Amino acid sequence: MLATMMHHPRCVGLAAPQVGKNVRIIVMDARRVDKPGSRHGRLALLNPQITREERSRLLREGCLSIPDYTGNVLRYDAVEVRALNRDGREVRYKAHGFEAVVFQHEVDHLDGKLFLDRVGSLETDVFRRKSYG
Numbered sequence: 047m048l049a050t051m052m053h054h055p056r057c058v059g060l061a062a063p064q065v066g067k068n069v070r071i072i073v074m075d076a077r078r079v080d081k082p083g084s085r086h087g088r089l090a091l092l093n094p095q096i097t098r099e100e101r102s103r104l105l106r107e108g109c110l111s112i113p114d115y116t117g118n119v120l121r122y123d124a125v126e127v128r129a130l131n132r133d134g135r136e137v138r139y140k141a142h143g144f145e146a147v148v149f150q151h152e153v154d155h156l157d158g159k160l161f162l163d164r165v166g167s168l169e170t171d172v173f174r175r176k177s178y179g
């Protein structure tokens with residue numbers, strides 16, 4: 047999964063269901079694009095759960111699984127996440143800004159949700175992408 051993520055230059059996260067695996071694993075690295083927020087680096091997490099959410103706002107989002115479109119999605123600006131790391135140890139992260147959004151996006155994938163499921167209106171909140179990124 048890390049190799050798949052790294053293969054796509056602006057890909058900041060991937061969830062196991064996107065590569066056909068029905069397990070609750072995500073990989074992510076918010077440092078790969080220049081957007082404000084916390085930066086915990088490259089993470090590989092098992093069973094991540096969002097335990098706290100603060101301040102929702104609307105922002106534009108895309109997904110490797112839906113390469114031709116972006117959409118306006120309501121996301122929290124700050125979250126706390128609990129998960130197991132590669133060694134099976136419990137880890138907790140406080141994320142804000144872009145990294146917080148990546149967490150929410152990838153956890154959604156584990157629950158079978160795409161950002162298109164979260165847009166207000168498919169007519170006014172979805173946009174055709176001009177170029178990836």
Ligand SMILES: [Zn+2]
Pocket residue numbers: 108109110111151155
């Ligand atoms: Zn995605």
